[in-house]
Structure formats: C-alpha cells, structure tokens
Amino acid sequence: MIGRLHRWLVAAPVLVTALATPLAVAAAPRQEGGDGQIAEGRELYLTGCSSCHGQDGKGIDAPSGERGPSIVDAGEAGAYYYLSTGRMPLASSEEQPTRKEPAYTPDQIDALVAYVASLGDGPALPDVDVRQGDLAAGGEIFRANCQACHSASGSGGALSYGRAAPRLSDATPKQVGAAVRSGPGQMPVFGPEVISDEELDGLARYVEYLQHPEDPGGIPIGRTGPIPEGFVAWLIALPALLALVAWIGTRSPIRQARAAAEADTEPAAAGGEDD
Numbered sequence: 542m543i544g545r546l547h548r549w550l551v552a553a554p555v556l557v558t559a560l561a562t563p564l565a566v567a568a569a570p571r572q573e574g575g576d577g578q579i580a581e582g583r584e585l586y587l588t589g590c591s592s593c594h595g596q597d598g599k600g601i602d603a604p605s606g607e608r609g610p611s612i613v614d615a616g617e618a619g620a621y622y623y624l625s626t627g628r629m630p631l632a633s634s635e636e637q638p639t640r641k642e643p644a645y646t647p648d649q650i651d652a653l654v655a656y657v658a659s660l661g662d663g664p665a666l667p668d669v670d671v672r673q674g675d676l677a678a679g680g681e682i683f684r685a686n687c688q689a690c691h692s693a694s695g696s697g698g699a700l701s702y703g704r705a706a707p708r709l710s711d712a713t714p715k716q717v718g719a720a721v722r723s724g725p726g727q728m729p730v731f732g733p734e735v736i737s738d739e740e741l742d743g744l745a746r747y748v749e750y751l752q753h754p755e756d757p758g759g760i761p762i763g764r765t766g767p768i769p770e771g772f773v774a775w776l777i778a779l780p781a782l783l784a785l786v787a788w789i790g791t792r793s794p795i796r797q798a799r800a801a802a803e804a805d806t807e808p809a810a811a812g813g814e815d816d
Contacts, residue, residue, distance in 0.1 A: 582656025616663020679743030
C-alpha cells in the first residue's frame with residue numbers, strides 16, 4: 542500500500558507536467574513572436590534610423606542643428622504614418638518629408654512600428670473603419686479642422702516657413718487615423734477628447750470620398766477648390782458671356798439693314814409684274 546502511494550506521488554508531478562506542456566507550448570510562440578517582432582524592428586531601426594534618431598530613439602543634436610528628433614513618444618501612430626507613406630527614412634535630415642513609395646515591406650513596417658511603440662508611451666494606432674463612419678458628420682469635422690490647411694478638396698496647400706500641407710488623394714483610412722492621432726509636422730494632435738473614434742471613422746470616410754467625389758451640375762476643374770473655380774468664372778466665363786452679349790447686340794443693326802434692303806426690292810419686283 543505504501544509502495545503504491547509512493548509511486549503515485551512520484552507520478553503525479555510527471556502527469557501534471559505532461560498535461561501542462563501543450564498549453565505552455567501553445568502560449569510560447571505568441572510571446573516569442575511579439576518579442577521577435579520587436580527584436581526584428583530594432584535591427585531594422587539600428588540599420589536605417591539610428592543615424593538620425595540615435596541608438597535609443599532620443600534624437601541626435603549635430604553642430605549644424607538637430608539631425609533627427611526624439612521618437613520616444615512617437616508611438617505606433619507616428620511610426621506607422623511616416624513609414625507607410627514613405628516619408629521615412631530620409632536621405633538627408635534637412636529635406637522636408639514627402640510622400641513616396643515605402644522603403645520597407647508591410648511586415649518590416651509592422652516590426653518597426655512595434656519597436657518604436659516599445660520606446661515610450663506614444664499614441665496607439667487607431668482601428669479605423671470607414672464602413673461605420675457618418676459621411677455627413679465627417680465632412681463637418683473636415684471643414685472645421687482640416688480644410689484650412691488641406692483645402693476644401695483635399696488637394697493640399699501652402700503653410701508657413703516654406704512647408705506645405707500634403708494632398709490627401711493617396712491617403713488610406715489607416716494613414717488618416719495615424720496622422721490625426723500623432724500630428725505629423727505642423728499638424729496639431731487630435732486626441733480622442735477632440736475627435737472621438739466614431740468621429741474619426743466619419744472623417745476617414747469623407748477623406749476617402751474626396752478622392753472620387755460626385756460632380757453634379759458642373760465641371761470639377763481639377764477639384765482645386767472654390768477660390769480657383771471662382772477665378773475661372775471671373776476670368777473665363779464672364780468675358781465669354783460679355784462677348785456673347787456683344788455679338789448678339791451687333792446682330793440687330795445687321796438685321797435692320799437687311800430688312801430695309803428687302804423692303805426696297807419688293808416694290809420694284811411688284812412693278813415689274815404690272816408691266
């Protein structure tokens with residue numbers, strides 16, 4: 542009896558270990574995958590970003606000026622915006638970041654975003670769903686907060702100090718959400734207390750609508766906005782209308798002269814018939 546109990550006491554830990562091992566194995570890849578993604582992002586960061594932003598992401602101050610700002614608090618939103626739009630990495634720290642083809646694959650961007658997010662407590666990348674967005678409400682938010690810089694049609698516009706607000710024709714809903722939450726460049730940060738997640742869905746849907754808007758009752762003229770369209774009306778349409786009115790006015794004397802000539806010829810023709 543004692544020997545049998547002893548065998549059970551020895552076998553119990555082995556049995557518990559055998560039952561728990563599958564659960565541990567199933568959970569291990571998820572944890573290692575997250576750590577592996579951050580490690581991959583760090584390798585990419587050290588290769589392509591650390592020369593300007595520093596080994597620890599706190600930026601580098603050069604004698605000629607700041608080579609790269611701190612990205613400790615850039616978060617997922619800031620990293621995703623700059624990497625997915627190809628604005629980073631830059632060939633020169635003095636040039637203004639502009640949109641171009643991304644230098645990294647989507648998986649590499651995810652890894653870099655995960656690593657930058659691990660550096661500090663920056664804004665998270667919002668989950669934008671345009672299918673849930675209210676188009677009319679999104680238009681109101683855009684006109685109140687975005688139109689002044691990006692123009693009514695989303696075609697961009699000039700800012701101070703030689704900068705420019707980019708056009709939004711190529712922006713994806715995810716990039717719109719990242720920009721709103723991170724405030725890249727001279728753009729202010731719009732947190733959830735200013736633009737809620739629900740309102741952000743509507744805003745992203747409106748930006749998507751601006752890429753292929755409806756044009757009832759007229760020609761879009763490149764969708765450059767109401768001011769250029771007004772200039773077209775004043776400088777082209779109005780002179781054309783005045784020219785048409787002038788042409789119509791000149792037709793009246795011609796018609797009067799033609800009618801008088803026809804009246805003079807009619808009596809002569811009648812007299813010839815009497816003869």
